[in-house]
Amino acid sequence: MAEELIRLKDLVKIYDTGAIKVLGLKRINLTINRGEFVAIMGKSGSGKSTLMNILGCLDRPSMGHYYLDGVDVASMTPNELSEIRNKKIGFVFQSFNLISRTSALKNVELPMTYAKVGKKARRERALKLLDRVGLLVRAEHMPNELSGGQRQRVAIARALANEPPLILADEPTGNLDTAASEEIMGLFADLHQEGATVVVVTHEENIAEFTDRIIRFQDGLVISDTRKGEKDHAV
């Protein structure tokens, strides 16, 4: 039987901006199993990034629960949360937030520094990861010497540094052309094949085709949830 990794129960996110309250997510009930490759789709403002930030433990739900590996994230201490973020979750942002004044190699090493991996092991693994994303020859280059697609590949290598079992990516191909996007989705597909659980936000139907399951959002709600080979069904 499929093993549950993520469970959202009656999850609500309200942004309190002072003047008004915005409902980012209305009432989400969702389960993602270990080893799934999921695309999150929906119009701008439908709640995709809100969801990803909660899944990545970068933000907390206002109401309801987020169980990760059976543990309610709300019950975790700040230290436990940062350890989870660093070791269990690889987060890839749309705007490949690399540190601009340091090389591709050092950017990839950074999460391992936080995880207290020794210098030699860190370097070896960072080089291996850069090789994997096809950028070994660019290891010493600064982010501004790389193209958008190359920077995004460095960001992915960095997200993989501590071998996280859960990979979350919020529009990782948003700034890229079709060839570069497909290359990056191919990389996620490989990681999925190797056993990782991968959740990717995308606007592009052809990119979503790489995944096993498409969950569509509208106005802070899940409106459909389809696994490959199944008929689309409304929620």
Ligand SMILES: Nc1ncnc2c1ncn2[C@@H]1O[C@H](COP(=O)(O)OP(=O)(O)OP(=O)(O)O)[C@@H](O)[C@H]1O
């Ligand atoms: N920090 C915030 N403060 C107030 N409102 C917010 C905040 N972040 C998001 N929102 C609101 O929550 C709703 C969902 O936003 P979210 O960023 O999750 O959308 P999205 O689906 O990721 O859109 P896009 O495709 O444009 O990235 C929107 O109405 C947005 O204005």
Ligand SMILES: [Mg+2]
């Ligand atoms: Mg977004």
